[in-house]
Amino acid sequence: MATFILFGKYSAAALQGMSPARTQQITNTIKKFGGQVQGMYATLGDQDLVFILNLPGIEQAMQVSVALNKMTGIAFSTAPAVTAAEFDQIMAGI
Secondary structure (H helix, E strand, O other), X not given: OEEEEEEEEOOHHHXXXXXXXXXXXXXXXXXXXXXXXXXXXXXXXXXXXXXXXEEOXXXXXXXXXXXXXXXXXOEEEEEEEOOHHHHHHHHOOO
């Protein structure tokens, strides 16, 4: 499993659909693509949401990002992430 961080930005339409039920639908969609939610945060500033997910790979990350946008109207940008320890190990070979 790989870690991905999704940054979400609400649209006016997406704000209308906020509910605990939609949050559950989001979680179910992530699971549908083999993912696990590590954290879901509402934030202030440039981004409105930050999701930390474990997903099988880049294909599933793309599928989740697009599926969530279609379902909610929230625009997501997605970035792969590694822990600092993993980064140190990767960079040790340079």
